[in-house]
Amino acid sequence: MPSGKKLVHFLSSAGLCAAGVVVLGYGMSADWANAVLECAPTGSxxxxGNSSLETGLFNGTETKLQCPRIDSPGAKVAVFNRLAKNAGAPVILHALVVILLALALLGSAGSILxxxxxxxxxPYQTYMGPIGLYTCSGLSVCVAFLALILYVSNIYAGEMFQTLVKAVEPNVKLRNPKITLQVGFFLLIPYICFNLLAILVVFLYVHAAYTRRKEQEKPTEDAPKEIMMY
Structure with a gap:
């Protein structure tokens, strides 16, 4: 029967991983960023006019005001469909973000198990021991952090929002994008923190158990050789 202290540490770690899954799952369904871009017809x-977009990982909305000379309030945006029309870096980076977040969820599921x-x-000395948690949660932290960097790179350097507009209105000039990151993006931060805390909780228990075991072995190590022979 496991000790109460062990149960508290490992179940707390599982709870933190589960909380991370809930946070990331909600974050993936929420809005990630919005942008307002000034626009004009080609040659002018x-x-x-302006085009305002609010997008998540999969869908969003767009409102065009005379861009160019077109009003389309609340038009739906299928992010992957639009990005795929122009192909290139934006759709590749966006797909990588989604894949990395799916891997993060898989890692969290492994950590819970x-x-x-x-x-x-x-099973301390096997891959199903604490090392399994360190591996799974560590993987989740790394890929979530990489997804965070790739998403920011895509919307700024990769001009993802410009690509979304031009996918349905190629004859338009865009400038001065004003981009604001939304709740879905920022939920990656608590997700990463939950996984780091899950690792820390188990590490503290393992370290304390190792220290206690070493202290119990000291009397045998320090005993006189004459006594050890009998």
Missing amino acids: DNFA VTLYNSFSN
Whole structure:
């Protein structure tokens, strides 16, 4: 029967991983960024119109005001469909972000299974021991952080919002994008923190158990050789 202290540590770690899954799952369904771009017809420098987009990972909305000379309030945006029309870096980077977040969820699921298994068993020296948690949660942290960087790179350097507009209105000039990151993007930060805390909780237990075991071995190591012979 596992000790109460072990149960608390491993079940707390599982709870933190589960909380991370909930946070990331909600974040993937929420809006990630919005942008307002000034626009004008090709061949004109009259940037009197604007296009406003609010997007998540999969869908969003777009409102065009005279861009160019077109009003389309609340038009739906299928992010992948639009990006795929122009192909190139924006759709590749966006697909990588989604794939990385799916891997993060998979890693979190692995962490939950490992911690629950360790709560009632003792596979310390195998991949199903704490090292399994370190691997799964560490993977989740790394890929989530990479997804965060790639998404920011895509909307700024990759001009993802410009690509979304031009996918349905190629004869338009765009300038001065004003981009604001939304809740879905920022939820990656608590997700990463939850996984780091899950690792820390188990590490503290393993370190304390190792220290206690070493202290119990000291009397035997320090005993006189004459006594050890009998």
